[in-house]
Amino acid sequence: MKFSIERAALLKAVGQAQSVVERRNTIPILANILVEAEGDQVRFKATDLDIEVIDSAPAQVERAGGTTVSAQTLHEIVRALPDGALVAIEEDQAQGRINITAGRSRFQLQTLPKEDFPVMASSDYAANFSCPAPVLRRLFDKSRFAISTEETRYYLNGVYLHVAEGEGGRVLRAVATDGHRLARVDADLPEGADDMPGVIVPRKTVGELRKLVDDDEAQIAVSVSETKIRFATPEITLTSKVIDGTFPDYARVIPQANPRTMEVDASDFAAAVRRVAIVSSERSRAVKLSLDEDRLILSVNAPDSGTAEEELAVAYGDEKLEIGFNAKYLEEIAAQVDRENAVFRFNNAGDPTLMQEGGDASAIYVVMPMRV
Structure with a gap:
């Protein structure tokens, strides 16, 4: 693998992906980010086994390939490089490392084989629909403050996203509660969302999703199954397991x-x-x-x-x-x-x-x- 990429594009992609990586890992490969170069794109994938983020960025790829490298270290290096730098990354398979070059800066990082990187099992999604970024942002931003932090009531540790009956018909609804306060936010039901199963989107996923919905012009492709939810833009795909539990009957309170x-x-x-x-x-x-x-x-x-x-x-x-x-x-x-x-x-x-x-x-x- 060998490619060159603008520092700004690399920082954005690595920053988005590495944010899901847990700082303390008992499994070394989970501290790494998977880097794959092919065509005119480089993909960066990170996971904590519950959430998977894939971000891509344009690059000049001389030799296709892939490997895994410490997510935190790579991110810190790219952050420290000067604005406007062109970053060259080349894999040295024989030595089990990658070489990073930018101007007069040189770095060598140890790698782990990409074959060891965990793959999140695919899912058959029951509903697929598109939703404007501002709509999703409103649903989650206005409800997330009420998410419970009490781990024993794990089924309250997220936002309950589901289809419900509103005053003017069926709506897409987000609900969160910790037993002391409750937020219920409705939006027009997107086309294709009618058969969406109700799912509890975990607190960490809600935080990661916030980075995808900043662009007011973006359309977010949403896919939902009983066990997973996926949010995607042309550059970024965020896939997450949902909380396996039953959200309480919030209407009663x-x-x-x-x-x-x-x-x-x-x-x-x-x-x-x-x-x-x-x-x-x-x-x-x-x-x-x-x-x-x-x-x-x-x-x-x-x-x-x-x-x-x-x-x-x-x-x-x-x-x-x-x-x-x-x-x-x-x-x-x-x-x-x-x-x-x-x-x-x-x-x-x-x-x-x-x-x-x-x-x-x-x-x-x-x-x-x-x-x-």
């Missing part, structure tokens, strides 16, 4: 008749919560909301550190209400609002609260109260 409504400027609300929470106890992070006619008082009373209070003008016309929340949960939910106003719907101090963006019901959030 979404309040249907919370009669008390508060409308507030979302950014002002988030900033006020952030300020009063500074003095809250590190353990509970509790903030009290006191609601009266067109007025909200946010307050914190932490015996160990002090007190804080801030008043906001809101649209509220119901009877007085005092209710407490975890400040972090309120901040994260308010941060999801793209529109100017957030609408909170309350029942009483002990029941879940519903929040949505203005009159848009395609994204709703539920947060459990706490005693203050």
Whole structure:
């Protein structure tokens, strides 16, 4: 194998692929990235056995071939090279290494045979459809904050992507919850997604997918089976196992008749919560909301550190209400609002609260109260 490639193209491709590699590996080959040169392309493949990323970049290939090399070391070398450098990479099979040349810089890295590199088993996908990058980005960005980090409830460690009945018909829906807060986000159902099985996309996969959906013009090819999900652009393919578990019946925890409504400027609300929470106890992070006619008082009373209070003008016309929340949960939910106003719907101090963006019901959030 022998090829030359622009440093920028190499950095982008290696960076995308190596990010799935786990830093600590008991299997040496999993710390490596598979490099394959053929035609006018070089492919870079990395895996942790649950996720596989393949990225390709244009190159001048003199001799086709492939090998595996340390993902982290290769990435660090390419990052350190000067902008605009032309990088030449040549495999020395006899010595079991590759030679990397860029300007006056020379590197030699040990390799492992490409035959030892694990291959993710292929899957027969039940549904194949195309989705604009901004749509996928919205689905996952607005729900990912609610993913549970509690490993014992592994079935909550991802985003539940499925087809559901929305207000205007069938929708593509993403749901995440950790038992304290819930996010439910809907998008128009893409053509070809009707038969898609519901799958739980793992937290790490959601993070890797974020890099594919940055381009507003991109169309993402999505393939889903009972055990795997694949996202692909012309340059990058991300394949992941899905979480083998049953997502709970989230509809049961979404309040249907919370009669008390508060409308507030979302950014002002988030900033006020952030300020009063500074003095809250590190353990509970509790903030009290006191609601009266067109007025909200946010307050914190932490015996160990002090007190804080801030008043906001809101649209509220119901009877007085005092209710407490975890400040972090309120901040994260308010941060999801793209529109100017957030609408909170309350029942009483002990029941879940519903929040949505203005009159848009395609994204709703539920947060459990706490005693203050």
